[in-house]
Every structure is written in C-alpha cells, then in structure tokens.
Amino acid sequence: MFQKLAIVLAFLFINAVTSTYVPRAAPGTQFITGPCQSDADCASGCCGFNSGKCAGAVIAQERDGGCGFGDASPNNRAAQAIQGPNAEAAPGVNNNAGAAAGSNNAGNGAAAGTSPAPAVAPGTQFITGACTSDADCASGCCGFNSGKCAGAVIAQERDGGCGFGDASPNNRAAQAIQGPNAEAAPGVNNNTASAPAPAANNGAAGAAAGSGKPPGTQFITGACGSDADCASGCCGFNSGKCAGAIIAQERDGGCGFGDAQPNDNAAKALRGRRALPI
Template sequence: MKFSATFVALSIFIGVAVVQAHELPSRFAGQRRGTQFVTGPCTQDSDCQQGCCGFSSGKCAGPAVAQSNGSGGCGHGSTSPNCNVAKALGLSDCIAGAVNGNLADPGVQTAAAFVANLDNLPFTPAAGGAAAAPPAGNNAAAPTSAVPSISSLAALQTAKKVVFTACASDSECQQGCCGFTSGKCAGPAVAQTNGSGGCGHGGAAPNCDVATLLGLKSQCIAGAVPGDLNAAATQQAAAFASQLDNIPFTPS
C-alpha cells in the first residue's frame, strides 16, 4: 500500500497537529515557555503556546479568537482578562474590560513571535524585549545573522528519504533518524518508543540526538548514546522536524 505525502507528514508525532511552518520572525519563537496546544487545559497564559489561557474557560486559545469566542479573553488565574498578545500583534479587537500588562514582557513577546510564525502575521519584537546587544567594540559575540535560519537548514533535508523508507544511516533520512533495529527512516521521537529501537542504524548503539535537540530527551530509549548535537547533519534534521511538526528549535 502506498502512503500519501500527507500521511508521511504526520508520522513524527502521533496526535500532534501539523501546521504550515514559516521561518521564525525572531529568536523569541524558539524560546517560548508554554507547550500546551489550543483547547488544552491551563492555569495561566504562560502554559500555552500562544500565550493565552482563556480567562473564563481555563483552556488555551488563540490570543485574538479568545476575545470573542466565549473564552473571556486571556489571563486565566488573574483578576481581569487581558489582550496582551493580540495587542502585541497589532490586533485591536479586545474583549470589554481587558486590562493589558507590559507588552514588552518576554512572556508576551515570545508568545507573539510564536503566533506570528504560526499564522504568518507581521510582528516586530519590542525594543525592550530583545536580548541586550553586546557592548560597542566587543567582537567576541557572533552576530545573530551568523546563525543559519531554520528554513535554510531544513531545505537541505528535503531530498532525503521519508519515513518508512529503508536506510543505512541517520544521514539518509529527512528527519535524521534511521531506526536502530528497523533500518527504516522514522520520526526521531517516535523511533524511541515504537519498536524502531531508537535512531542510529549502522552504529554501535542507538541515539536520540535529534529528539534531544527538539527538547524531547525524556523520551529517549534506554541505552541511547548521545553524539555531537552541533553536527551539521543533526542540526539540519532537527530544523526539518521542527518545521514539519511546529516544534520549537534554536539552531546552534
């Protein structure tokens, strides 16, 4: 039976909704604190990917949608609803009674960057929310532009093998994972638990390198031996998987 491209794209993490990925508008989207998807339960805005925990619903929501869909605005757990992330994105349809906080707060800025990336919205980080620039004359710190973008790294993986395809090594697979025991390309996190034996086919021991870069080290198979997480191939694979499944990743 032939698997469609859509089915393949869903393979890396079962139950995770795939959305179109865009290049991050700033470093913030890779640093957001919350991991909860929309409709997931939450106790505060920072629990959520999009920085909005419905004031009355207690569920993560889009920061603009939450102002009008019965969520009661954002800010669950606070004394008043807010419209912080929506305002940071230049959207003005705030719920009546919304009391906004500091829009330059890192939590608001990271969430706004994530939503901008998710929905292809324009967003310019607040001057006070960005990392401080190095002192004048300090050449020790490399400029941000020296770090490759996620999209440029991911593009280097597109011609490689898709999941379920036979492979001899991790470097043959789009997502940088050739099942240690299966010898087939797999999602780097799924491979740790689905019988693939982890990643690293052809090596002396399985690895969990790409999953670790994506913040999923807790899912690594027992006996996994880490490699060089800064290796070009590993960084490229992590970028590809990051775009495929909308998982935060900051290239090094």
C-alpha cells in the first residue's frame, strides 16, 4: 500500500516539475516580453529592471525602471547604443549626468520631485521629477504640459513637447538625439523638419521604408528604415526588418539597413567586446 502511494506521489511530483519548467532561450535571442535574468539574455539588450522581461531599450526607461534586471542598479546602456550619450534614462539610472545611485529591483530608487521646483542641481533631475525648465532635467526636456522631466522624444507625443515655463514648446533635446528631422509635437516650430531622403534598399526587394513608429520602439520582425527604428538597435541589412542584434549577423547579413555597409554595433554593445564578423 505504502509502495503504491509513494509511486503515485513521485509521479505527481514529476508532472508538477515538468509542467512549470520554462526553457531558457540562448543568450541574446529572447524576444521582447519574454522572461530574462539579465540584459544579455535579450535580443534588445534590455531586461526590464522591475519586470524581469525583455523590453525595448528606450521604452524600458519609461515603463520598466530601466534595464538591468538582476543587477544592483538599473542602466540605459542599450538605449545609449541606439540614441547616443543623451539617451533617455529611467529614475535611478546614472547617465553620466551626476545622477544618484540606483534602486533595487522593486523600483525604490530615486525619489521623484514633489515640490514646485526640483531640489536637485540643474541638469540632473530624473525623468518624472518636477522641473521648471528644460535646464533642470538630465534629459534636457521639461514636459511642456506636465512640468515633469521627460524623455526628449516621447515628450513630443505625450507632453506637448519640451519647454515647460516657456511661451511655446520645443523639440531641441529630441533634435540633439535624432538630428534636424526629429519628432515634433503640435505647436513646435521645427525649422528643419523636412522629409528625410529615402533609404537605400540594400537589395531587399519590397522592404518597407520605415516603421512608422517612434524611433527605438519597433519590435523584432517589424519593418524598419534604419537601426534607430528598432528596440533591438538592429535593422536587418538584407531584410529591412528589426532583428536580434546577434542573430542578424548570421541571418540578415548584419544590421544597418539603409546604410552603405552592414554593421554589428548593437551586437558589440550587448557583448561588451568584439562581436561576430559580418
């Protein structure tokens, strides 16, 4: 009797273990929204600090407390690989602007400002912190309608632009990231907002000219016009579709759709060393 009971219990235990097992993807291949233990797991190079799920490098700064799940503090390294040194940074991310030390994975890091003016040095206030002008913010953008520091690009869609305290909104910080053709909120006078020249096709017949989405937010397999469109920082050179930075080196001829030559910049940023040759 006891022997039969032991067999039944062992069978039930094995079933419970196998039903809850989740196979781990190869490093650098996990898709956005997939579970991750570190940035290195994700094709986008970003494991949401508060979520433990792969996320777009830029949008994670707004939604997930930054990248770097499993680390002591969040980071925006993958966003910098896409947007440059002035990339968006979540509260708690030290973006070389005198930011305070980061938080733990429960998002208890930097305190958002609650007073009318930020109690921090000019140019150091975190995103979502109170501000009275663009000069207060590490991102260079004080939301025109919100009076809170915001990502320079997303503020054009969500906050009516930058420039709180000024007579009219602006997109100067977005231009510093994206160039003269940066996104501009309604009411922003973007004196150089002419349409960009069409990208080269790179031999990918029928590839879409661009994603039609905010830069740095297009998911893997989505159409793209350049690396800057993709959350992974990689627009497949031969496909014109966002791809995992590492797998693109083998499958898509590298990254850099729209450029004269392919590149492995996003793969290098993920690995922190020389990546696969293209």
